[in-house]
Amino acid sequence: MTDIDLKSADTQDATRPAKPVTFRGGGFQIKPLGPIAPLVFIGLIAFWEYGSRSGFISSLVLPAPSEVYVAFAELVQSGMLLVHLSASLQRLVIGWTAGTVLGISVGLLIGLSSVARAGLSPLVSAIFPIPKIALLPLFVIWFGIGEGSKVATILFGTFFPTVITTYGGVDNVDRNLIRMGQSFGLSWSSIVRKIIFPGALPAILSGCRISASIAIILLVAAEMIGAEFGIGAYILLAGSLFATDQLIAGVAILSTMGLCFAWVIGRAEKYFLNWRT
């Protein structure tokens, strides 16, 4: 008997039951589903409004969305929105930009030099977890009660996470690409500019997402120190007066700012990282 005969003796049995193989492969693929997010958002607000009107959410506990909207409209009409917004954005942009630029520089330094890594990386790990809010009084003493201390708070807050993500990104650059650069006789600075920095850019940009959120969190803290204008100052004032409608309006402005930042960084990722698979 040949091999084939052996096999076919087994398969020719027509009486055996046949059934299709059950599919068990699906379930873990995330697919885009269109405008679900706005629907969730609108549904939540509608429910909240309904709750406030029907009375099962007391207006003491949470003001109705319509009241919040009125507070927001007042803010716009009085022209104070622009004043608060520009004061806050200025602090955010200066603090975040300076913190990010410094953070990327120090991160690259730690990623590239053994001396800097040995000396600075424990220091970064030691200072990163300190809540910058705890240092506010010190910042006031060091940088004055004006803009200096506010910008410094945001700067410090964004600096450390940027350092850590940057040198993590540098560590993750494919060593073989660096070896390739060396094998073609590229100079040190070329390897850094053309291979290491672009290779670390994905990590740096995702670090920016985190540091932008941290910057907004710290904005409110920074505006606790004698700020006359600013979204944070507005929220704090509303809070101390228990004007919860204004408080929620201010918080909504902050989250809109967060959304805008995330969108901008998303665009930047699309533009700079179009080479990724």
Place this chain on the structure above:
Amino acid sequence: MDLHLEAISHGYGSVEVLKNIDLQINQSEIVCIVGPSGCGKSTLLRIVGGLEQPLSGQVMQLGEPPAGSLNPLTYIFQDFALLPWRTVKGNVSLALEEHGLSTAKVDQIIGDVLARTKLNEFADALPRQLSGGMKQRVAIARALSVKPAVMLMDEPLSALDSQTRELLMDDLIDLWQREGFTACYVTHNLAEAVRLGHKIVVLSRRPGEIREIVEIDIPLAERSNFTVELESKQKQLWGMMREEALAADMELIDD
């Protein structure tokens, strides 16, 4: 330009990787280095091109590299080592940017090497859009652009499927016919070695020593007509390597 390897020994810590390697790579000759995995083939290649320093011994260049050679010792890597954020053109130009060439000259060189590797149409594609074989062609184009005296090829076809490997092997043979390049070609694939090598160096398992150097004097272009002879050479090589490979396979890797 010839390369002479003189008594090269290397190791990491207490592990001896290479022992007393003496070898000549002559102009217009493809020298294949084969050996069981972990025998230090790739380390040897890195030493030859100056990417790693041996503990003892040295690599000597005999004679001058050809005029206009921008990077005499040029590697081709197993994983292609293309920058994913640069287009095909950009990846080739990376190797040319440090030499103070005019833009026109750079464009001319890029156009020339892309034509030679049949990549013209893909000049603006990103690596992620290319198949493995195409990526390795880009790496070959990049290597050709600097007019190397010796190409150091580290398992250049090992990451490719067997059909692509056949195609690329034909391309390499074509290229050698036209340009007569010099190469040191590391591989673990004996079929590649007998198709491409003028000289096949068999390394023993760790610490890598030269066990034997097999010369094949059938011209590269005619090798496809001598399958029987090549088969027997391949058998002979495998006979030498089998025991070593078996022993190497059983070793614990602890470095």
